[in-house]
Amino acid sequence: MAMATDVPKDSFRLSMLIYDTRYRSYTIQIVVLVLFAMAVAWLLNNTAQNLAARGKEFDFTFLWQRAGYDIGQQLIPYTNDSNHFRALLVGLLNTLAVAFWGCIFATILGVTIGVLRLSRNWLIGRLMTVYVELFRNIPLLLWILLTYVILSETTPQPRDFRVTDEMAAAGEAPAASMMIFDTVAVTNRGTNIPAPLFERGLGTLDLGFMSLNLTFWAILAVVVGSIWANRRLLAAARAQQEATGDRPVTWWKSILILFAPVIVMLVAMGFHLEIPELRGFNFAGGILVAHSFTALTVALSLYTAAFIAEIVRAGILAISRGQSEAAFALGLRPNRTMNLIILPQALRVIIPPLISQYLNLTKNTSLGIAVSYLDLRGTLGGITLNQTGRELECMLLMMLIYLTISLIISAVMNMYNKSVQLKAR
Amino acid sequence: MKKTVFFGALAATTLVAGLAGAATLDDVKARGELICGSNTGLTGFGAPDASGNWAGFDVDLCRAIAAVVLGDATKVKFVPTTGETRFTALQSGEVDVLVRNSTWTYSRDSELALDFVAVNYYDGQGFMVKKDLGVSSAKELDGATVCIQTGTTTELNLADFFKQNNISYQPVTVADDSEAQRQYLAGACDAYTTDASGLAASRATMPDAENHIILPEIISKEPLGPVVRHGDSQWGDVVRWTFYAMLIAEEKGVTSANVEEVLASTTDEEVKRLLGASGDMGAKMGLDNDAFKRAIAAVGNYGEVFSRNIGEGTTINLARGLNALWTQGGLQYAPPLR
Ligand SMILES: N[C@@H](CCC(=O)N[C@@H](CS)C(=O)NCC(=O)O)C(=O)O
Numbered sequence: 001m002a003m004a005t006d007v008p009k010d011s012f013r014l015s016m017l018i019y020d021t022r023y024r025s026y027t028i029q030i031v032v033l034v035l036f037a038m039a040v041a042w043l044l045n046n047t048a049q050n051l052a053a054r055g056k057e058f059d060f061t062f063l064w065q066r067a068g069y070d071i072g073q074q075l076i077p078y079t080n081d082s083n084h085f086r087a088l089l090v091g092l093l094n095t096l097a098v099a100f101w102g103c104i105f106a107t108i109l110g111v112t113i114g115v116l117r118l119s120r121n122w123l124i125g126r127l128m129t130v131y132v133e134l135f136r137n138i139p140l141l142l143w144i145l146l147t148y149v150i151l152s153e154t155t156p157q158p159r160d161f162r163v164t165d166e167m168a169a170a171g172e173a174p175a176a177s178m179m180i181f182d183t184v185a186v187t188n189r190g191t192n193i194p195a196p197l198f199e200r201g202l203g204t205l206d207l208g209f210m211s212l213n214l215t216f217w218a219i220l221a222v223v224v225g226s227i228w229a230n231r232r233l234l235a236a237a238r239a240q241q242e243a244t245g246d247r248p249v250t251w252w253k254s255i256l257i258l259f260a261p262v263i264v265m266l267v268a269m270g271f272h273l274e275i276p277e278l279r280g281f282n283f284a285g286g287i288l289v290a291h292s293f294t295a296l297t298v299a300l301s302l303y304t305a306a307f308i309a310e311i312v313r314a315g316i317l318a319i320s321r322g323q324s325e326a327a328f329a330l331g332l333r334p335n336r337t338m339n340l341i342i343l344p345q346a347l348r349v350i351i352p353p354l355i356s357q358y359l360n361l362t363k364n365t366s367l368g369i370a371v372s373y374l375d376l377r378g379t380l381g382g383i384t385l386n387q388t389g390r391e392l393e394c395m396l397l398m399m400l401i402y403l404t405i406s407l408i409i410s411a412v413m414n415m416y417n418k419s420v421q422l423k424a425r
Numbered sequence: 426m427k428k429t430v431f432f433g434a435l436a437a438t439t440l441v442a443g444l445a446g447a448a449t450l451d452d453v454k455a456r457g458e459l460i461c462g463s464n465t466g467l468t469g470f471g472a473p474d475a476s477g478n479w480a481g482f483d484v485d486l487c488r489a490i491a492a493v494v495l496g497d498a499t500k501v502k503f504v505p506t507t508g509e510t511r512f513t514a515l516q517s518g519e520v521d522v523l524v525r526n527s528t529w530t531y532s533r534d535s536e537l538a539l540d541f542v543a544v545n546y547y548d549g550q551g552f553m554v555k556k557d558l559g560v561s562s563a564k565e566l567d568g569a570t571v572c573i574q575t576g577t578t579t580e581l582n583l584a585d586f587f588k589q590n591n592i593s594y595q596p597v598t599v600a601d602d603s604e605a606q607r608q609y610l611a612g613a614c615d616a617y618t619t620d621a622s623g624l625a626a627s628r629a630t631m632p633d634a635e636n637h638i639i640l641p642e643i644i645s646k647e648p649l650g651p652v653v654r655h656g657d658s659q660w661g662d663v664v665r666w667t668f669y670a671m672l673i674a675e676e677k678g679v680t681s682a683n684v685e686e687v688l689a690s691t692t693d694e695e696v697k698r699l700l701g702a703s704g705d706m707g708a709k710m711g712l713d714n715d716a717f718k719r720a721i722a723a724v725g726n727y728g729e730v731f732s733r734n735i736g737e738g739t740t741i742n743l744a745r746g747l748n749a750l751w752t753q754g755g756l757q758y759a760p761p762l763r
Pocket residue numbers: 464465466467506507508525526527528574576577578579600601602603619620622623624647649
């Protein structure tokens with residue numbers, strides 16, 4: 001009996017670090033930790049040595065020097081006299097713009113396709129399968145290039161829109177013409193759309209390090225305010241419905257609350273559209289949406305939608321059949337069953353993998369370099385890096401920024417995920 | 426014990442890091458091959474020909490360096506680099522020398538820690554447009570879309586030029602010459618701007634070369650030349666004097682065809698030193714005494730290289746202009762070899 005517990009307490013031998021299960025996990029962890037620390041130290045040391053050998057020092061002040069180059073698409077004011085930091089911001093906003101629209105389109109498309117893929121209609125189901133397989137099995141870069149080439153090679157040159165005097169005299173039409181009541185022109189360079197202008201805008205507020213477009217923020221504030229007021233209205237209506245059983249009529253109040261303030265504000269500020277028109281080599285006036293942006297956004301959306309469709313399909317299939325059968329038994333139509341019973345439950349399964357898709361899409365925007373889209377990778381990690389020779393600084397900064405964007409997206413989506421989780425009531 | 430390993434590793438790192446900056450000449454000799462950073466493909470300057478051999482004005486300088494250092498002009502590996510990747514490739518030690526229409530500028534000397542050792546082509550930035558655009562001066566390009574290669578001096582000059590002339594443009598920033606050509610030919614850009622020599626070279630490869638014109642304005646100085654890493658002056662000297670040897674050869678009338686003949690008959694002391702018949706010029710630089718002679722025999726003198734690759738009569742058809750010898754009213758001038 002006593003033999004089993006007869007382990008001598010004081011006889012610790014070194015080999016026990018490996019053979020004794022009590023110590024082994026500690027040994028392994030410590031060894032791994034030391035190796036990891038050595039690897040980090042080696043990297044840091046190597047970097048410092050090589051920087052010293054090149055006579056370079058680690059320094060971020062280059063960000064405040066004049067950039068000197070121009071950027072095709074800028075969402076905030078920028079000239080070649082701005083500094084590299086401003087160029088970084090322009091690039092960052094270009095990245096975010098693609099990511100934002102990409103996530104929205106990819107979600108709409110992905111959910112639709114995922115649901116349709118489960119359709120009882122044989123043809124629709126098969127078509128959706130073809131879509132998913134086609135898009136997710138061909139590299140994204142090819143989709144981006146293909147979209148770009150189609151956009152830029154099949155569309156007319158700006159000069160094809162021109163009506164010369166001889167043509168006007170002969171009554172001939174130009175080779176190409178504008179669309180949608182002559183307000184939109186698609187050329188081989190981009191899509192020219194009308195620009196919103198204000199006769200009595202609120203101007204800009206200069207904060208020193210950046211300037212705010214007051215008109216834009218004021219409109220945004222009014223829209224957000226209206227949406228909030230509308231929710232209050234609906235909540236009040238629901239409370240009344242629950243208390244009295246009668247739901248007051250809200251639709252005209254909703255419309256009024258949602259639209260009247262914005263319209264009044266737009267009229268007051270003298271809102272009008274500036275229509276692009278051909279002047280010299282290009283269309284002037286309006287906003288130019290370059291094909292690089294369109295191609296990148298479209299290709300990213302189509303590609304990511306294929307993955308989202310699969311996630312949505314898996315989420316729906318994860319909900320037990322009993323749920324929909326119970327819904328049908330209660331007399332709910334298939335549409336409503338999907339919207340009220342299946343999707344809300346499926347969301348719990350769908351959201352976590354959806355987050356990764358959003359993160360992928362955001363990081364994939366850096367492929368924009370292939371179509372000359374100047375995103376963060378193109379400005380900070382491209383031209384700035386090259387013109388200043390600050391490879392290390394630019395790369396680290398770029399990694400930090402992508403990391404931050406990804407963490408923010410994760411955090412927001414995780415919050416949303418929490419809110420749709422099953423709540424014990 | 427762990428500590429020893431750790432510091433051992435640190436010491437090893439230090440050693441490796443220290444070596445990276447040191448003698449490229451010895452590295453090249455030990456390797457038996459020169460690694461030369463070149464273009465991704467610019468006909469006349471540096472591009473693989475139909476059978477895959479690299480040829481061109483810049484490529485010949487690389488071959489001359491290989492002949493000088495290794496005694497064999499074919500022992501060169503060419504690494505294609507874009508405007509964006511070239512300096513990183515040089516600094517990381519991926520290439521020994523960069524000969525790729527690169528402009529010598531102040532910030533490349535200082536911030537980028539590079540050494541430009543000579544100017545093998547005096548150039549300037551120009552604009553190319555299609556003839557039927559009806560433009561005859563760069564100042565008429567107000568509102569135009571312009572294709573521009575990223576990571577170049579030319580993208581900065583372009584911004585300056587349009588600002589100074591108070592006109593606007595829409596940049597299309599592309600990665601290399603072939604993408605720029607594709608966009609320009611497809612009409613996505615009204616104008617393509619880069620070094621005038623590069624424009625001439627691009628135009629030569631276009632199917633309808635006669636429909637494109639290079640506008641008269643030259644908006645910048647672009648002294649193009651071979652580049653080495655900062656801090657290795659011995660290697661810098663080798664590259665520099667290989668180039669000057671080719672200039673001196675032209676000045677003295679030594680060509681690849683007559684080099685042996687001249688060596689046997691010459692009475693000119695500088696030519697004798699150039700060809701290794703007197704003095705110990707090669708040895709002073711850690712080379713063989715007939716090193717320069719081998720380069721001249723292999724690729725020819727500067728004038729030969731120029732007229733074979735880009736000179737009048739070739740498809741590129743560039744005049745010597747600023748690149749004529751100083752004795753002929755140009756800027757090419759080599760210090761005395763003594
Ligand atoms: N000289 C300028 C421009 C150099 C440059 O990129 N040149 C172009 C055209 S001249 C070129 O070599 N392109 C060929 C390629 O992209 O491989 C600089 O050093 O920044």
